[in-house]
Amino acid sequence: MQVAPLSEKHRGELQLATERALQQWAKGVFAPQEIVSAMERILLFLRQNGGAAKQARQVASLAFIIGEQIVQLGGWKWMSVSDDGSVNPAIVSPDGVRACLVVDVMTLLVAGEMKGSLGQLVRACVENEHHSLVVLV
Numbered sequence: 371m372q373v374a375p376l377s378e379k380h381r382g383e384l385q386l387a388t389e390r391a392l393q394q395w396a397k398g399v400f401a402p403q404e405i406v407s408a409m410e411r412i413l414l415f416l417r418q419n420g421g422a423a424k425q426a427r428q429v430a431s432l433a434f435i436i437g438e439q440i441v442q443l444g445g446w447k448w449m450s451v452s453d454d455g456s457v458n459p460a461i462v463s464p465d466g467v468r469a470c471l472v473v474d475v476m477t478l479l480v481a482g483e484m485k486g487s488l489g490q491l492v493r494a495c496v497e498n499e500h501h502s503l504v505v506l507v
Contacts, residue, residue: 371469371507373462374450384448384459388438391431402439409435410488416480429480433472436488437461440470444496451507463495468504470495475503
């Protein structure tokens with residue numbers, strides 16, 4: 371895996387997409403744990419209404435929201451993580467050893483290819499525990 375900083379342009383786009391998604395799905399909710407709970411409901415809605423391929427934009431927005439909650443709760447940081455050096459927004463643990471490829475993870479969760487909750491994923495990241503959706507870099 372190649373890990374690189376996101377450009378200012380990409381960070382700005384990521385922040386804007388996250389803010390828009392929060393306004394749409396978690397308006398008036400500000401605590402990270404409450405946001406995660408709200409996103410659990412969105413995940414269920416997306417699973418029941420067309421899956422990941424049909425709702426790619428919403429999947430990305432959900433991924434950015436969850437990634438940002440892990441950044442706030444656990445000190446992770448936004449980076450680009452990919453096999454080929456392409457831009458792929460992901461979050462990387464404070465020690466730089468683990469990464470969560472949030473868009474890929476949300477795609478798997480919405481498609482029903484992976485079981486589990488967003489709360490479990492967030493908790494595993496924040497508490498530095500093993501989770502099948504967190505990879506070593």
